[in-house]
Amino acid sequence: MSETKTFLALFADIDPAVNAIDRLREHGVNDDDMNVISGIPLTEHILGRPRVWSNVPRLALGGAVAGLAFGIFLAAGITNLYPLKIGRQGLVNGAPTVVLIFEMMMLGLMASTFIGVFLDSTFPSYRPKEYISEISDGKIAILFSIPEEKEAEVKEELDHLGAESITPAEKRQL
Amino acid sequence: MVATAEPLEQAHPVETESPQEHLMLDPRPRGEMNGMVMDAMNTRTWKFWVLVIFLGLTVVSCLFIAWGYLIAEGLGVAGVNKPAFWAIFLVNTVYWIGISHAGTFVSALLRVMKAEFRRPFTRAAELLTTFGLIQAGISIFMHMGRTWLAYWLFPYPNVRTLWPNFHSPLGWDFLAINTYLMASTMYLFLPLIPDLAMVRDRSTGWRKVFYRILSLGFRGTEGEWRHLRTAMTIFAWAIIPVMFSVHTIVAWDFANATRPGWSSTVFGPYFVVGALQSGIAAVGMVVVLIRATMKNMKYFIRPEHLDALGKLMLIVSMTWGYFFFQDYMVQWYGGDKFTQMLLEFHEKGPMGWMWFGMLIFNVGIPFITLWNKKIRRNPALLFTIGLLINVGMWFERYIIIPTSLTINRMPFTWRLYVPRIEILLSLGTLAFFILIYLIASRLIPLVPVWEVQEGQVAHGLRKVGKATVKTVSDIE
Numbered sequence: 001m002s003e004t005k006t007f008l009a010l011f012a013d014i015d016p017a018v019n020a021i022d023r024l025r026e027h028g029v030n031d032d033d034m035n036v037i038s039g040i041p042l043t044e045h046i047l048g049r050p051r052v053w054s055n056v057p058r059l060a061l062g063g064a065v066a067g068l069a070f071g072i073f074l075a076a077g078i079t080n081l082y083p084l085k086i087g088r089q090g091l092v093n094g095a096p097t098v099v100l101i102f103e104m105m106m107l108g109l110m111a112s113t114f115i116g117v118f119l120d121s122t123f124p125s126y127r128p129k130e131y132i133s134e135i136s137d138g139k140i141a142i143l144f145s146i147p148e149e150k151e152a153e154v155k156e157e158l159d160h161l162g163a164e165s166i167t168p169a170e171k172r173q174l
Numbered sequence: 175m176v177a178t179a180e181p182l183e184q185a186h187p188v189e190t191e192s193p194q195e196h197l198m199l200d201p202r203p204r205g206e207m208n209g210m211v212m213d214a215m216n217t218r219t220w221k222f223w224v225l226v227i228f229l230g231l232t233v234v235s236c237l238f239i240a241w242g243y244l245i246a247e248g249l250g251v252a253g254v255n256k257p258a259f260w261a262i263f264l265v266n267t268v269y270w271i272g273i274s275h276a277g278t279f280v281s282a283l284l285r286v287m288k289a290e291f292r293r294p295f296t297r298a299a300e301l302l303t304t305f306g307l308i309q310a311g312i313s314i315f316m317h318m319g320r321t322w323l324a325y326w327l328f329p330y331p332n333v334r335t336l337w338p339n340f341h342s343p344l345g346w347d348f349l350a351i352n353t354y355l356m357a358s359t360m361y362l363f364l365p366l367i368p369d370l371a372m373v374r375d376r377s378t379g380w381r382k383v384f385y386r387i388l389s390l391g392f393r394g395t396e397g398e399w400r401h402l403r404t405a406m407t408i409f410a411w412a413i414i415p416v417m418f419s420v421h422t423i424v425a426w427d428f429a430n431a432t433r434p435g436w437s438s439t440v441f442g443p444y445f446v447v448g449a450l451q452s453g454i455a456a457v458g459m460v461v462v463l464i465r466a467t468m469k470n471m472k473y474f475i476r477p478e479h480l481d482a483l484g485k486l487m488l489i490v491s492m493t494w495g496y497f498f499f500q501d502y503m504v505q506w507y508g509g510d511k512f513t514q515m516l517l518e519f520h521e522k523g524p525m526g527w528m529w530f531g532m533l534i535f536n537v538g539i540p541f542i543t544l545w546n547k548k549i550r551r552n553p554a555l556l557f558t559i560g561l562l563i564n565v566g567m568w569f570e571r572y573i574i575i576p577t578s579l580t581i582n583r584m585p586f587t588w589r590l591y592v593p594r595i596e597i598l599l600s601l602g603t604l605a606f607f608i609l610i611y612l613i614a615s616r617l618i619p620l621v622p623v624w625e626v627q628e629g630q631v632a633h634g635l636r637k638v639g640k641a642t643v644k645t646v647s648d649i650e
Contacts, residue, residue, distance in 0.1 A: 037396075041624075047396070052402045100346065113405045114405065117402060121402070124391055133375035174372075
């Protein structure tokens, strides 16, 4: 069985990068064996790539539910645990309860959204990774793995499509 | 015979704008834009250091020492006394919370509305939110007097098993302001990550370590962008109602009391509009200052941006005028004896100059100036109008709080509030705000370069008939 090698192909523009993705597919590179790294967000529609699954919305929803429960606990739970009767006021009143529930629910929603980005992107991660600083200068990099015997052929094609460089992907300290 | 048509003479000359007028139509290579922003961050002239030292000394003397004195001696050294126990500290709190609305409005609401002009100055506005809320929090702690007992506001059972009273708007305030502070800080940080990664790639030494830690290992993979964008969309939608709730609850601190001048059903939206009024004016001022004082910023912040902010200022100013009149009309028409006396006191009392100043600065000046495109696009004039609006909005809060507390239903308690140490502390918070903003401007990219480039990729020109028009593609 042949060895696979990982390369980083660098493109200056979106169109050649998209063509290169199509060509890599034709060479049998699975979408799972490719990753596009860019300095601006390029959607799946632009790149013609499968949609990346994100847990952020679900985590956000979970956080909102947890916040709602905490809001109810603050507004209704503790007033029953430690009742403090004031005149003819009810222990749990509608309007203040709505305010507390709303604030806690929104806090839960946004905090869990924030945490969701960290979890889904495995942030923070300070290990060496395949990256070159030209990416934040607007270049688009395609990180892909191919069998060793296809290296020359694929490199030539990507060169032809306008790749600025195709280098073995090296993990380096960011 | 074939009829030939003479070209029609134009009734009015059409004002043509160069495509270069628009940042989105004047793209530069990303590397160059990165370099420009890095240059702006790394340029520190002697004037910068003089200003930092001056502000630092002001903060030490007017904030730390003066606050220490207040804590040591007690609230007796402040001007607060019967009947105005709520005074400048709360004026400042409301004012700074108002300023904090700018970031959310500009960044979140305009993002949701896909207003493209927002792109280069969203971060400058978001910083206003976070730093403004810090000043608001400091002002509340000053108002407490016994600052070390602040933890009594936390919901925990004390020895008498009395919890904070969640029936009080002050308790809601505590939750709402904290929610907003945390949310706006997270919302500031998320879109900052790619820019921090950009700075990391161009830094050396301790700065490299600093930005490596802050950028969390971001590279810009498809997954990272996807999660980031999803989160930013959720934040943009979720933070807007929180923004509205914060100032509405601040308004309820007053409106839920049965005091003359305060008990008003319109206070919630009136306060929100007031917050937007001062906030957007503050964004206008900050944008002009950044453009004038930071290197390369004239490329990113152009007359088109000042123009758009000027229009927003005008619209919000007219809305504020409408809400003010609505509040005034109902209070005046109600005919309550003490409310009538209060309204008369506002206009003809010793603080009448402030009441008229408020109307002139908040409505009069914006109304007669901001209709004019040339004025909107003039940085010095826009800055001046923004400054006057902010002074006017501070006056408004002063009139609502200590001036209105002067007149109540017990005439034997009437007494005009005169600030004492509060003046120093107000200057201290203002200096602290400017100082941390100034330091932040050299530590983080004030222009979100990736958002600007994203906008430039989406924009183009298209021929429609004989006209060449701007177009924007939805690439999200």
